[in-house]
Amino acid sequence: MRIDVKKCAALLKEQDNILILTHAHPDGDTLGCGFGLCHALLKMGKKARVINADEIPKKYGYLYEDMPVYDFKEDFIVAVDVATENLLGPIADLYSGRIDLCIDHHGTNTEFAENLLLEKTAAACETVYKVICELGVETDKRIADCLYTGLSTDTGCFRYASATAETYRIAAELMDCGADNGRINRIMFETKTKTYAKLERLAIESMQLYCRDRVAVITVTQKMYEESGSNEQETEALAPLTRQVEGVEIGITIREKPDGTCKASFRTFEKVNAAELAKCFNGGGHPQASACRLNCSVDEARKMLVEKCGEFLK
Amino acid sequence: MRIDVKKCAALLKEQDNILILTHAHPDGDTLGCGFGLCHALLKMGKKARVINADEIPKKYGYLYEDMPVYDFKEDFIVAVDVATENLLGPIADLYSGRIDLCIDHHGTNTEFAENLLLEKTAAACETVYKVICELGVETDKRIADCLYTGLSTDTGCFRYASATAETYRIAAELMDCGADNGRINRIMFETKTKTYAKLERLAIESMQLYCRDRVAVITVTQKMYEESGSNEQETEALAPLTRQVEGVEIGITIREKPDGTCKASFRTFEKVNAAELAKCFNGGGHPQASACRLNCSVDEARKMLVEKCGEFLK
Numbered sequence: 001m002r003i004d005v006k007k008c009a010a011l012l013k014e015q016d017n018i019l020i021l022t023h024a025h026p027d028g029d030t031l032g033c034g035f036g037l038c039h040a041l042l043k044m045g046k047k048a049r050v051i052n053a054d055e056i057p058k059k060y061g062y063l064y065e066d067m068p069v070y071d072f073k074e075d076f077i078v079a080v081d082v083a084t085e086n087l088l089g090p091i092a093d094l095y096s097g098r099i100d101l102c103i104d105h106h107g108t109n110t111e112f113a114e115n116l117l118l119e120k121t122a123a124a125c126e127t128v129y130k131v132i133c134e135l136g137v138e139t140d141k142r143i144a145d146c147l148y149t150g151l152s153t154d155t156g157c158f159r160y161a162s163a164t165a166e167t168y169r170i171a172a173e174l175m176d177c178g179a180d181n182g183r184i185n186r187i188m189f190e191t192k193t194k195t196y197a198k199l200e201r202l203a204i205e206s207m208q209l210y211c212r213d214r215v216a217v218i219t220v221t222q223k224m225y226e227e228s229g230s231n232e233q234e235t236e237a238l239a240p241l242t243r244q245v246e247g248v249e250i251g252i253t254i255r256e257k258p259d260g261t262c263k264a265s266f267r268t269f270e271k272v273n274a275a276e277l278a279k280c281f282n283g284g285g286h287p288q289a290s291a292c293r294l295n296c297s298v299d300e301a302r303k304m305l306v307e308k309c310g311e312f313l314k
Numbered sequence: 315m316r317i318d319v320k321k322c323a324a325l326l327k328e329q330d331n332i333l334i335l336t337h338a339h340p341d342g343d344t345l346g347c348g349f350g351l352c353h354a355l356l357k358m359g360k361k362a363r364v365i366n367a368d369e370i371p372k373k374y375g376y377l378y379e380d381m382p383v384y385d386f387k388e389d390f391i392v393a394v395d396v397a398t399e400n401l402l403g404p405i406a407d408l409y410s411g412r413i414d415l416c417i418d419h420h421g422t423n424t425e426f427a428e429n430l431l432l433e434k435t436a437a438a439c440e441t442v443y444k445v446i447c448e449l450g451v452e453t454d455k456r457i458a459d460c461l462y463t464g465l466s467t468d469t470g471c472f473r474y475a476s477a478t479a480e481t482y483r484i485a486a487e488l489m490d491c492g493a494d495n496g497r498i499n500r501i502m503f504e505t506k507t508k509t510y511a512k513l514e515r516l517a518i519e520s521m522q523l524y525c526r527d528r529v530a531v532i533t534v535t536q537k538m539y540e541e542s543g544s545n546e547q548e549t550e551a552l553a554p555l556t557r558q559v560e561g562v563e564i565g566i567t568i569r570e571k572p573d574g575t576c577k578a579s580f581r582t583f584e585k586v587n588a589a590e591l592a593k594c595f596n597g598g599g600h601p602q603a604s605a606c607r608l609n610c611s612v613d614e615a616r617k618m619l620v621e622k623c624g625e626f627l628k
Contacts, residue, residue, distance in 0.1 A: 158472040158485075159503055161496020165489040171472075172482035182475025186583070189473055192558045201518065244506045269500070 008117040009134035016046045019074035023082045024053040024089025028153025033080035033128045035063040036146030040137040047072045053089030057233050059187050063146050076100050081124035084110045108284045122162040125150025126170050141178030148179035157189050198228035203238050210306045216248045219298050220255045239265040250309050256298050265291045322431040323448035330360045333388035337396045338367040338403025342467025347394035347442045349377040350460030354451040361386045367403030371547050373501050377460050390414050395438040398424045422598045436476040439464025455492030462493035471503050512542035517552050524620045530562045533612050535570045553579040564623050570612050579605045
């Protein structure tokens with residue numbers, strides 16, 4: 001059932017022992033939503049905790065430092081920034097069909113939860129902020145840091161067209177509440193580990209242009225992880241690089257998995273719908289940023305993807 | 315004399331035939347201030363025009379397309395985002411001692427103008443926005459695009475610690491007035507010309523670390539401009555790259571001039587005051603971003619600068 005912010009807050013007020021699920025291969029928005037909401041529920045005296053199928057990258061440590069960890073049997077399950085159950089990753093089977101509430105901003109949400117609060121905002125954290133306000137919880141510095149992180153990371157630091165005046169206004173309110181915008185953005189956007197800096201150089205060198213230079217493809221192989229000392233966790237920042245070259249309309253990043261199959265990320269400008277493109281390969285996402293998994297080698301993937309891009313650009 | 319926004323607007327209301335000066339080697343903030351204010355004055359029925367000592371990079375074309383160009387003898391001279399007269403470049407001599415009003419945000423402003431409106435905001439465009447509101451001019455899309463450009467470019471797209479909640483709020487208001495944030499940020503931050511992409515690769519390859527990896531130096535030589543087909547106008551985006559490597563506290567970009575002398579840009583984090591550092595070499599700027607000119611070769615400059623950095627890091 002589709003619900004609004006008011007109803008969502010009312011639902012949460014009634015509940016206790018709340019388990020919050022975030023999507024696999026977690027990013028700043030899902031973690032910001034999860035830990036932001038968790039802080040708020042704990043402040044209300046409820047028991048709550050956040051789980052994720054994958055290891056949470058170290059840089060997000062400030063989202064949950066000092067957060068008490070409660071052990072309890074969950075009475076209510078919330079998914080945040082999760083468009084489909086399978087995006088929960090390996091833990092999807094455990095919770096499939098049992099999710100009471102989903103707070104999300106993906107137009108592609110499959111309505112898998114009993115209650116869905118869906119607003120097509122730039123970041124799901126915008127909606128979680130409204131829910132927390134409606135809950136009557138004061139947004140303290142910890143909550144503000146969490147939610148600001150989601151806003152900033154899902155908009156490329158307020159860069160993408162998806163960021164609205166409302167996004168900026170909520171960011172300002174979070175900064176009033178103590179969000180450390182300078183530090184958060186430095187961690188998320190300014191700091192390259194030495195291993196990532198090496199990987200980035202290799203990735204940029206791998207860039208090839210297709211379709212009269214309208215498609216750019218970066219490939220990240222297992223060999224490149226070895227050579228740079230980097231790993232898949234550090235590849236998030238590579239995808240935006242693909243569409244930065246003048247004239248490129250579709251940017252593709254193909255990452256090789258240890259088993260030789262791969263994952264592709266798409267970045268586009270307004271003319272091409274990245275979600276539609278990913279859908280052709282059973283993936284999904286946003287109009288300008290999407291992804292899919294491919295059961296084939298990097299070379300086969302590139303050939304197949306470039307061909308499909310050619311059709312989209314016609 | 316120091317004045318406030320109200321007094322500044324009152325002064326401008328009384329005047330006509332207004333010449334607006336922007337700083338040499340222009341950036342988005344000085345041009346955003348200049349053209350934003352010019353649009354507003356023209357809407358009031360006044361004659362006004364913006365001049366700059368250097369050629370304005372093409373990407374800023376949208377700031378003044380369709381702006382009528384009036385020829386008149388100036389009765390009132392305004393400098394925007396200009397900390398010292400010599401930053402006007404080759405035209406400084408023409409106007410020295412004759413500047414009636416300066417609207418600026420640099421703590422290092424030398425109070426060279428008859429009237430100075432100085433607010434230590436993230437971007438001078440924040441103050442120009444307040445002046446335009448005080449003038450009673452409605453901020454239309456053209457004005458909003460100009461001012462948003464200044465806000466965004468001077469904060470690294472709202473990334474730096476210098477951006478305040480007020481900066482975000484003004485950005486939101488400008489977006490309400492029609493500022494095309496997606497397009498502007500794409501032009502300013504997402505689009506690399508092919509020549510710049512080549513130059514950037516060469517610049518990153520030139521990066522060397524000093525002082526136990528706490529200082530990173532990039533050098534851009536005339537040979538690199540030749541090899542890449544790029545030029546000095548495209549080097550603005552290089553400086554922020556220097557401080558992105560984990561552990562680096564001072565990032566330096568040294569650009570070789572055609573005559574073999576050079577210009578250095580500094581980027582730092584809170585611990586080191588970049589303006590103080592630049593001051594040692596007769597330069598200036600902001601606490602985290604500054605620059606100076608050096609009458610020596612790139613190699614001599616690097617040696618001298620790294621030595622001074624060593625002292626600053628003690």
